[in-house]
Amino acid sequence: MHHEDTSSQLCVLNTLYRVGSKDENPDHTGFAHLFEHLMFGGSINIKEFDSELQKVGGESNAFTSNDITNYYVTLPANNVETGFWLESDRMLSLNFSQESLDVQKSVVIEEFKERYLNQPYGDIWLKLLPLVYKVHPYRWPTIGKEISHIDNSTLEDVKAFFKRFYCPNNAILSVVGNITFAKTKELVEKWYNDIPSKNIIREPFSQEPKQISSQKETFTANVPLDVIVKAYHCCKRMHKDYYTTDLLCDILGTGRSSRLYNSLVKGKQLFSELDCYLTGDIETGLFIIEGKAISGVNINEAEAAIIDEIERLINKGISIDELQKVKNKAETNIKFNDLGVLNKAMKLAYCEVLGEINLMNTEVDQYTLVKNSDIVSIAKEILNENNCSTIYYLSKK
Amino acid sequence: MNAVLNRLLVPSSKELNNIKIIEGQTITLSNNIDLHYINAGTSEVLKLDLVCDGGIRNQTQNCIATATAAMLREGTKNKSAEQIAEELDFYGSYFQTHCTADDSTITLFCLKKHFASCIPYILDVINDSVFPENELNIYKKNGQQRLMVNKQRNSFLVRRLFYSSVFGEKSPYGTFSEPEDYDNISRENVANFFKYHYKNKVKYLLLSGSVDDSVIKASESVFKRLGKNILEKKGLLSNGKIHDKFFFDNKDTVQSAIRIGRRIVNRTHPDFRKLQILNMILGGYFGSRLMKNLREEKGLTYGIYSGMESYIDDGCFFIETEINNELRNQGIKEIYHEISLLRNELIGDSELNLAKNYLLGSFLRSIDGPFSLADRHKILVDFGFGYDYYYEFINMINQIKSVELRDLANQYLKEKDLSEIIVGKR
Numbered sequence: 001m002h003h004e005d006t007s008s009q010l011c012v013l014n015t016l017y018r019v020g021s022k023d024e025n026p027d028h029t030g031f032a033h034l035f036e037h038l039m040f041g042g043s044i045n046i047k048e049f050d051s052e053l054q055k056v057g058g059e060s061n062a063f064t065s066n067d068i069t070n071y072y073v074t075l076p077a078n079n080v081e082t083g084f085w086l087e088s089d090r091m092l093s094l095n096f097s098q099e100s101l102d103v104q105k106s107v108v109i110e111e112f113k114e115r116y117l118n119q120p121y122g123d124i125w126l127k128l129l130p131l132v133y134k135v136h137p138y139r140w141p142t143i144g145k146e147i148s149h150i151d152n153s154t155l156e157d158v159k160a161f162f163k164r165f166y167c168p169n170n171a172i173l174s175v176v177g178n179i180t181f182a183k184t185k186e187l188v189e190k191w192y193n194d195i196p197s198k199n200i201i202r203e204p205f206s207q208e209p210k211q212i213s214s215q216k217e218t219f220t221a222n223v224p225l226d227v228i229v230k231a232y233h234c235c236k237r238m239h240k241d242y243y244t245t246d247l248l249c250d251i252l253g254t255g256r257s258s259r260l261y262n263s264l265v266k267g268k269q270l271f272s273e274l275d276c277y278l279t280g281d282i283e284t285g286l287f288i289i290e291g292k293a294i295s296g297v298n299i300n301e302a303e304a305a306i307i308d309e310i311e312r313l314i315n316k317g318i319s320i321d322e323l324q325k326v327k328n329k330a331e332t333n334i335k336f337n338d339l340g341v342l343n344k345a346m347k348l349a350y351c352e353v354l355g356e357i358n359l360m361n362t363e364v365d366q367y368t369l370v371k372n373s374d375i376v377s378i379a380k381e382i383l384n385e386n387n388c389s390t391i392y393y394l395s396k397k
Numbered sequence: 398m399n400a401v402l403n404r405l406l407v408p409s410s411k412e413l414n415n416i417k418i419i420e421g422q423t424i425t426l427s428n429n430i431d432l433h434y435i436n437a438g439t440s441e442v443l444k445l446d447l448v449c450d451g452g453i454r455n456q457t458q459n460c461i462a463t464a465t466a467a468m469l470r471e472g473t474k475n476k477s478a479e480q481i482a483e484e485l486d487f488y489g490s491y492f493q494t495h496c497t498a499d500d501s502t503i504t505l506f507c508l509k510k511h512f513a514s515c516i517p518y519i520l521d522v523i524n525d526s527v528f529p530e531n532e533l534n535i536y537k538k539n540g541q542q543r544l545m546v547n548k549q550r551n552s553f554l555v556r557r558l559f560y561s562s563v564f565g566e567k568s569p570y571g572t573f574s575e576p577e578d579y580d581n582i583s584r585e586n587v588a589n590f591f592k593y594h595y596k597n598k599v600k601y602l603l604l605s606g607s608v609d610d611s612v613i614k615a616s617e618s619v620f621k622r623l624g625k626n627i628l629e630k631k632g633l634l635s636n637g638k639i640h641d642k643f644f645f646d647n648k649d650t651v652q653s654a655i656r657i658g659r660r661i662v663n664r665t666h667p668d669f670r671k672l673q674i675l676n677m678i679l680g681g682y683f684g685s686r687l688m689k690n691l692r693e694e695k696g697l698t699y700g701i702y703s704g705m706e707s708y709i710d711d712g713c714f715f716i717e718t719e720i721n722n723e724l725r726n727q728g729i730k731e732i733y734h735e736i737s738l739l740r741n742e743l744i745g746d747s748e749l750n751l752a753k754n755y756l757l758g759s760f761l762r763s764i765d766g767p768f769s770l771a772d773r774h775k776i777l778v779d780f781g782f783g784y785d786y787y788y789e790f791i792n793m794i795n796q797i798k799s800v801e802l803r804d805l806a807n808q809y810l811k812e813k814d815l816s817e818i819i820v821g822k823r
Contacts, residue, residue: 005439007437007438007439008765008766009416009417009761009765010761010762010765044404045404045405046404050683050684051684051751052407054682054683054684054751054752054754054755054758055410055750055751055754055755056410056754056758057413057754057755057757057758057759057761058755058758059682059683059755059758059759059762060683061683074762075758076411076413076757076758076761078411079410079411081408081409081410082407082408082410084408085404085407085408089404092404102696103692103693103694103695103696104696105696106695106696106697107692107693107696107698107699108699110652110696110697110698110699110719110720110721111699113651113652113721114652114699114719115699117651118551118650118651118652118719119550120546120549120550121546190402191402194401194402222549222649223546223549224542224545224546224549225542225545225546255482255486256470256478256482256486257479257482257483257485257486262479265535265539266478266479266532266535269535269538272538272539272542272543273539273542273543292542292546294538294539294542295542321487324487325483325486325487325489328486328487328488328489329486329489330489331489331508332442332489332490332491332506332507332508335440335441335442335508336440336442336506338440339438339440339442339766339767339768340765340766341765
């Protein structure tokens with residue numbers, strides 16, 4: 001994928017590999033993310049990835065999700081070839097080293113502690129996911145189910161993972177910035193032509209059966225306030241209902257003019273914070289409502305108030321202005337996200353992995369098409385207790 | 398067929414000696430207020446900042462500056478909080494307020510096509526906010542709750558303790574609210590703070606994005622009704638400590654948050670930009686000495702960074718990390734070891750060249766896009782500098798020598814001047 005932006009003095013190479021935590025063995029979770037760390041530990045012909053890049057003014061980072069592993073390099077446009085050299089070499093082969101594996105295992109374990117154990121409410125997702133998903137690989141978080149899974153990884157695992165998933169036919173490269181199409185094509189051919197394709201064998205994973213009754217779990221911890229998280233199964237990112245679901249989410253709980261904010265934060269004052277969002281994964285995702293209850297408020301009552309608001313929406317519907325408002329917000333979000341070469345490069349690659357590169361230009365229209373009646377029928381379909389998993393995360397005191 | 402590619406051959410690279418900065422422009426409106434603008438980017442979006450004098454340095458009671466800034470969207474003489482939120486959301490716009498130690502900012506993000514419809518709301522807010530009692534009570538309760546949660550984070554606690562230590566609790570840079578301070582916020586205090594620091598006046602306006610004549614004219618026609626803020630700057634009290642060692646026992650935690658650093662010169666001093674280069678090498682980027690030593694070689698932490706902060710009237714240098722309680726002492730020893738190397742040994746040519754190029758590239762990233770440019774421009778306005786400030790910085794990066802950096806380390810990074818604050822399990 002290529003996009004020329006002459007207003008920038010930079011160039012971005014974004015490389016997306018079609019492998020994420022959903023491709024992991026359930027007894028060996030967190031591996032895709034650990035592997036991402038190892039991609040910075042030197043490749044077959046280049047000892048140090050980062051310093052070669054920094055030498056020419058570049059910078060790099062990466063992230064792993066349920067579905068993908070995404071690497072990006074930003075550098076001054078006239079030094080873009082260094083990016084091609086580095087990215088292609090680590091696609092060709094890594095410099096597999098036990099030392100680098102040992103260090104990155106410790107780093108990732110510290111990351112696990114810093115983000116999930118050493119934060120108030122930090123382990124909510126470790127508890128929520130296995131409640132929501134019983135068989136689907138989304139049941140563990142990207143960081144891994146437990147620290148021992150990270151700790152048990154061997155160099156053989158690393159080699160096997162690279163062999164399975166890291167190759168041109170499992171990757172999407174987007175190049176965005178102050179670079180022409182002709183130059184991009186020349187550099188891609190020069191640096192990637194000799195890297196062999198591989199036969200990718202994906203283990204089929206179990207689909208989550210339809211949830212038929214409500215699920216609830218309660219935890220207590222040393223936190224100052226009671227928290228509730230409600231997770232409803234919703235559609236896949238590329239399902240036709242995705243945009244409707246997203247607008248429903250905005251109407252219900254995104255921002256200061258949303259229904260839940262007006263009625264439960266401002267009106268009834270049951271929550272100090274209350275948010276709605278979609279996980280937006282490629283496979284069937286989640287519609288999340290999470291809130292911190294006001295100290296002294298009974299969590300059952302707070303939950304009942306959320307359910308009342310959902311029922312009000314289903315029974316009374318929404319106004320034309322209310323729908324127009326969230327469509328307008330969606331348009332602003334999309335235009336603001338398109339700022340900057342890095343965002344554009346990531347989005348291009350992501351649209352391609354979704355199988356619809358045109359989304360780059362047509363997303364605003366997809367939102368425009370949503371009708372009032374669509375919102376209500378999606379609310380009816382997904383926002384019911386039988387489709388919901390609820391966690392109470394309560395203050396010990 | 399091409400010749401076989403030699404991957405051991407490093408592609409040739411170019412020096413970054415031709416960095417172009419899209420400079421912001423300034424016009425003075427008929428009411429004597431400066432409107433700064435940066436026309437850049439490829440998207441039809443705009444950001445407008447109204448920079449006001451409502452910073453923490455002007456408050457006489459804890460919490461009042463941040464409360465006033467936050468309460469600006471909670472209702473005016475003409476519109477309720479709900480109406481403001483609803484109507485601005487209908488234009489798909491975002492309205493934020495932000496309060497720092499030195500100033501406060503009201504920000505509007507919107508699509509260009511809705512700009513003229515949105516700015517009257519901003520004028521209304523800055524002229525006629527009324528701070529309804531009910532909304533204030535909600536703010537107090539929710540703010541108090543947020544603070545209670547934050548106070549469980551080691552990283553949050555260590556920052557507050559550090560600033561209070563190096564700047565002193567009397568300095569606006571070292572003063573922080575406690576949950577009980579929220580109880581003492583009254584409508585009268587907030588309204589009073591508003592009257593002196595916001596009502597009908599701003600310091601300046603800053604527009605960025607797809608700025609053209611129509612946008613400037615629309616801004617002028619709305620904001621010409623404001624006056625210029627001409628309050629005298631108050632003198633500041635600083636009673637910070639030097640070489641403070643403080644340990645806060647937070648027994649339920651698995652990692653310790655650590656901050657080591659000191660009060661230091663700010664942007665107004667010629668050494669500041671050179672210290673930025675030294676800071677970069679020590680802990681300012683992923684390839685820094687601290688990151689290499691503590692993360693990439695020893696796996697002691699997920700991350701370690703150092704930074705320089707420049708406020709209008711003060712500044713500080715800090716190193717920040719989170720480390721396992723058990724390995725904390727080893728980590729701290731390594732931090733002091735890296736600082737002593739900077740004082741005692743010359744940085745080698747290849748490391749210095751790498752850091753220089755990285756810093757230039759990083760400067761290039763910091764001026765990419767209209768909003769980044771606006772951030773850079775704001776610094777110049779606030780400190781009274783011109784764009785030479787950045788061009789000189791580029792020259793300094795190109796020309797600095799190892800000897801100068803070693804001398805700076807000896808002058809500014811002596812162990813006896815550094816404070817050490819830890820929050821973790823003893």
